[in-house]
Amino acid sequence: MGAVTGYLYLSALLFSLGVLGVLVGRNTIVILMCVELMLNAVNIAFEALSVHFQTLDGQIAVFFVMSVAAAEVAVGLAIVITLFRNYLSVETHDAVTLRG
Amino acid sequence: MEKTLLLVPLFPLVGALLTYVISGKDERHHRMAGWIATFAAVGSFILTFQLWRALSAVEGSVITAHAWTWFEVLPFKVEFAFLFDRLAAVMTLIITGVGSLIHLYAIGYMSHDPERPRFFAYLNLFLFAMLLLVLGDNLLVMFVGWEGVGLCSYLLIGFWHRDMGNAVAGQKAFVVNRIGDAGFLLGMFLLVMMTGSLEFQQLSQQIPYVDPMMIELAAILLFIGAVGKSAQIPLYVWLPDAMAGPTPVSALIHAATMVTAGVYMMARMQVLYSFxxxxxxxxxxxxxxxxxxxxxxxxxxxxxxxxxxxxxxxxxxxxxxxxxxxxxxxxxxxxxxxxxxxxxxxxxxxxxxxxxxxxxxxxxxxxxxxxxxxxxxxxxxxxxxxxxxxxxxxxxxxxxxxxxxxxxxxxxxxxxxxxxxxxxxxxxxxxxxxxxxxxxxxxxxxxxxxxxxxxxxxxxxxxxxxxxxxxxxxxxxxxxxxxxxxxxxxxxxxxxxxxxxxxxxxxxxxxxxxxxxxxxxxxxxxxxxxxxxxxxxxxxxxxxxxxxxxxxxxxxxxxxxxxNKWWVDEFYQAVLIRPLSGFSTFLFKSIDRVLIDGILVNGSGMFVEAGGDVLRRLQSGRTSSYAFLMFVSLFLLILLYLVFMPVPI
Known part of the structure; x- marks a missing residue:
């Protein structure tokens, strides 16, 4: 098992943790943090593969992901604030107005 | 002269619009309606008279006027055009001349009617349609007039429509005429198929070269149209009932002009009939x-x-x-x-x-x-x-x-x-x-x-x-x-x-x-x-x-x-109308009510409603369940891709 494989396992593990957090999390802030975790798991995979293939593509992709992540957090937190203003709560199971 | 010819049918059309516009106004305006309509008819007559003079001046001439090309499906082309030859001149003089006199008469006859403007509007509209019929340069323009006079006849027979009998008489005239019109249409289709044209002059040139059987058939079909419009056996039954309309209408439409349309059509198609x-x-x-x-x-x-x-x-x-x-x-x-x-x-x-x-x-x-x-x-x-x-x-x-x-x-x-x-x-x-x-x-x-x-x-x-x-x-x-x-x-x-x-x-x-x-x-x-x-x-x-x-x-x-008029109405009632209305009732009750209304219309509505009732449970409003669905679907998609992947890694 080479060094890269280990990083990939780590990446997969972190990604799965993030997914799990998104699925079971009730607090929107926690969900946002889990999304961040997923993004960063992908970043690790990019870095590892960039080293493995000896190219810079992966590293560039990481920069993109980081800037998108920053934007995502900005929008996400804005949504959380609006959510709180409307429902006086940031729990997802309180915002169920769209239930059919 | 071409412009004059276009103006001839336009006069009564404008008259009809004008009289209809004032129908909502007070009594003083109503008195004007009759005179407006009469002037429109007289104006048309004067123009026709001038045209007739011009036509007679030159031996063997015809006046044609081209309004616009109606439609074109190459090589078949229909012009909205008018033809003024001796036959059309005679008919047009009669229509506008006798029509003017009858308009004048109607001013007196209808003087106590509160709905005079509507009456005169219909009367003028009739003149317009009748002029289209006799002036048309091809069978299709003639057919427009043919249907137009039928419509005006219906409107005028049922003019006093508050009496049920009059309305029924109008409907009878309309429906019986439709039977004839079906024949007329079929005849036209046949002629288009055989000669590729509906223009009278072209038809006259083409007809000698067409299969004689087809000529006979087309002639009979067109005659069926004439039978309806001109009240011949077996479709004459509407005309006596049409007397429910005001008397000037009987004089103008059901004696002097419209009912002779079938005769005119045969005269116009004389080449066809002579073959x-x-x-x-x-x-x-x-x-x-x-x-x-x-x-x-x-x-x-x-x-x-x-x-x-x-x-x-x-x-x-x-x-x-x-x-x-x-x-x-x-x-x-x-x-x-x-x-x-x-x-x-x-x-x-x-x-x-x-x-x-x-x-x-x-x-x-x-x-x-x-x-x-x-x-x-x-x-x-x-x-x-x-x-x-x-x-x-x-x-x-x-x-x-x-x-x-x-x-x-x-x-x-x-x-x-x-x-x-x-x-x-x-x-x-x-x-x-x-x-x-x-x-x-x-x-x-x-x-x-x-x-x-x-x-x-x-x-x-x-x-x-x-x-x-x-x-x-x-x-x-x-x-x-x-x-x-x-x-x-x-x-x-x-x-x-x-x-x-x-x-x-x-x-x-x-x-x-x-x-x-x-x-x-x-x-x-x-x-x-x-x-x-x-x-x-x-x-x-x-x-x-x-x-x-x-x-x-x-x-x-x-x-x-x-x-009892040879029991013809009763015969039609028993042989045609009753079976037809029975069949219609059957269709209405079983096919329309049950199949179309019940199963197709209401059924599809009920299906959608029930389906929605089941599916709406998916919309829980919980973000986590949406996210769960998203991940599961994505997982399944990836799985599918791996199973059916075109090239294995």
Whole structure:
């Protein structure tokens, strides 16, 4: 098992943790943090593969992901604030107005 | 001249719009409606007159006007264009001329009606449609007019639509006409298929090269259209009911103009018909039967307008007899004289009805000649004309028709005409005999209506009065034409049409020269028949008034049969209408109510509702469940991709 494989396992593990957090999390802030975790798991995979293939593509992709992540957090937190203003709560199971 | 021709139909159209616009206004505006409509009709007449002068100035000319190209599916092209030749000139002069007089008359007749503007708008719209019909340069423009006059006829028959009977009569006219129109449409389709054109001039050139069977078929199909519009057997039943409309409408639409559209169409398509001998025989038979049957019914009618309605059907039968003998200009001659005397008769009857406070039953008239002298004199003159009294216009036109029918067998080879033999008697002689018998009956029943209305003792309750000048002036003009037109202009008129017709007049003249003696004998004979009918009528309803009563008593069965109009309406009711309405009810109850409404419409609604009820549970509103679905779906998609991956890694 080479060094890269280990990083990939780590990446997969972190990604799965993030997914799990998104699925079971009730607090929107926690969900946002889990999304961040997923993004960063992908970043690790990019870095590892960039080293493995000896190219810079992966590293560039990481920069993109980081800037998108920053934007995502900005929008996400804005949504959380609006959510709180409307429902006086940031729990997802309180915002169920769209239930059919 | 081209612009003038376009203006002719435009005048009544604008008149119709103007009169319709003021229909919502007050009484002062309503009084204007009649005059606006009349001026539109008169304007159209003046333009037509000018066109006719221009047309007559140059021998063998036609005036055409092209409005726009209607549609183009190459190589088939339909122009919205007008054609003004001698035939169209005659028809247009009649329509706008007699139409103007009837508009003028209607101002007086409708003076108490609160909905006059609507009436005059319809009347003007009718003129517009009728002008489209006769001026159209191709069958399709003619068909637009054909349908337009049908629509206006429907609207005007049911003008007093608050009475259920009038509305039903209007519907009957509309539906019966539709049956004929289906034939007309099919005929047009066939002609397009065979010749690739609907233009009259092109059709005339193409028709000689088309399969004769197809020609016969097209001729018959177009004739079915004429049967509907011109009230021939078996589709004549709408015309007597159409008398529910106001009397000026009966005079204009159901006597002078619209019902002659079928005759005009046949004259217009004369090339087609002269190549269709079998179709012509059918026309001859239908015309003869119609003339006879309608005349028998007219004898026993008591409603003055019904008498005139059946006599119109009968006279139309005469016109088709002429057409069936390929004597197209004779038929048109009868259209013209009939327009004069029948419009005059109808308006005379309207004047009587108006003067007797809307009474139509002749048994409640009598002795009116003293009270309404002008109406009486004009009615008398027109009665003589329709009876064929010597040297009135009706005498000339009817005589010309009977002569050509009598002669058609002799001319047959020249016209490529088949002679159908009926037992030992050739068909045309049989038809001639029936035509003469019908002439006798015509003279009798018209005299009967004259005697019952104007002579004897007054049997009504209200005090009758003479109609205003606005009504009597048109009567006098028409009566003068009915009396003198044949004598003064008859020859000239026929000569005028010679340039237009292709075959019949040459044949007619040829025959005339050879059979001069026979011709004069027949002429004397039909004079005798007309006078005999009039004398019988006068005697039966003055001196020997016991004769009709005795006849009714002894021939009760026959009388009943005629009073009930040969049971034709009942026959149609039993054979056509009842099964049809039964079938429709079945369709309505089982197919429409259950299948379409129940299963298809409501069923699909219920299915969607139930489906939504199940599926809406997916919309829990919980973000986590949406996210869960998203991840599961993504997982499944990736799995699918891995399983069915085109190239393994």
């Amino acid at each position: 269709a001998p079998a179709a012509l025989s059918v026309v001859l038979i239908v015309g003869t039967l119609t003339a006879f049957v309608a005349a028998t019914i007219a004898i026993v009618q008591n409603d003055i307008k019904k008498v005139l309605a059946y006599s119109t059907v009968s006279q139309l039968g005469y016109m088709f007899m002429a057409m069936g003998s390929a004597a197209f200009s004779n038929g048109i001659f009868h259209v013209v004289t009939h327009a004069f005397f029948k419009a005059c008769l109808f308006m005379g009857a309207g004047s009587v009805i108006h003067g007797c406070h809307h009474e139509q039953d002749m048994r409640k008239f009598g002795g009116l000649w003293r009270k309404m002298p002008l109406t009486f004199v004009t009615y008398l003159i027109s009665t003589l004309a329709i009876a064929g009294f010597p040297f009135t216009s009706g005498f000339f036109s009817k005589d010309a028709i009977l002569w050509t029918v009598f002669n058609v067998a002799e001319d047959a080879p020249a016209m490529n005409h088949t002679v159908v033999v009926f037992g030992d008697i050739p068909l045309n002689l049989f038809c001639w005999g029936v035509g003469v018998l019908t002439a006798l009956m015509t003279a009798f029943y018209m005299t009967r209506s004259l005697m019952m209305t104007f002579f004897g003792k007054y049997r009504g309750h209200h005090e009758p009065h003479e109609s205003p000048m606005v009504m009597t002036i048109p009567l006098m003009i028409l009566a003068a034409l009915a009396a003198g037109f044949g004598f003064v202009y008859g020859e000239a008129f026929m000569e005028y049409l010679v340039g237009w017709t292709r075959i019949d007049m040459q044949v007619g003249h040829h025959a005339l020269a050879e059979h001069n003696e026979v011709y004069h004998t027949l002429e004397l004979f039909s004079m005798g028949v007309a006078i005999l009918g009039i004398v019988i009528g006068v005697l039966c309803y003055s001196v020997c008034s016991g004769i009709p009563k005795a006849l009714v008593k002894h021939a009760k069965g026959l009388h009943n049969f005629l009073v």
